[in-house]
Amino acid sequence: MSEPQQISWYSVVLLAGHLVMAGVATWSLWVLGSGLWVGAGAALLLLVAYGFLWRLRMAPAAQNRFTYRQRLTVHLILGPVVVVLAVLTSIWLPALVGVSLALLGDALASRADSQGLETD
Numbered sequence: 001m002s003e004p005q006q007i008s009w010y011s012v013v014l015l016a017g018h019l020v021m022a023g024v025a026t027w028s029l030w031v032l033g034s035g036l037w038v039g040a041g042a043a044l045l046l047l048v049a050y051g052f053l054w055r056l057r058m059a060p061a062a063q064n065r066f067t068y069r070q071r072l073t074v075h076l077i078l079g080p081v082v083v084v085l086a087v088l089t090s091i092w093l094p095a096l097v098g099v100s101l102a103l104l105g106d107a108l109a110s111r112a113d114s115q116g117l118e119t120d
Contacts (some may be wrong), residue, residue: 010108011060013108014101015102016105017101017103017105018054020098021078021095021099023098024098025046025081025082026047026084028044028082028086037084053074068106068110071106081097082098
């Protein structure tokens with residue numbers, strides 16, 4: 001058996017930020033949905049898409065992980081979208097905390113990595 005890899009606390013902060021962002025966006029879509037099934041369907045679709053994006057391209061252990069600039073671009077696009085959805089349902093503070101955690105965790109994890117902040 002291979003030895004388990006260490007997980008930095010920066011990666012845990014990054015994951016927490018993405019979980020908060022996904023949770024706030026899902027809740028907001030469910031509340032904003034015109035009916036129970038429409039809201040639940042939109043929320044479920046968003047949660048599945050966000051999960052696939054995280055697992056395939058954003059997670060620290062992803063095979064084809066985005067570079068730091070690409071991840072920063074995703075954060076700078078998804079962050080305001082989640083905050084706008086949250087403002088419409090009056091839960092904007094958790095959305096801001098989630099975006100901040102995701103940005104901070106990703107920057108610190110990339111900086112602590114042996115390669116530093118990759119720019120390619």
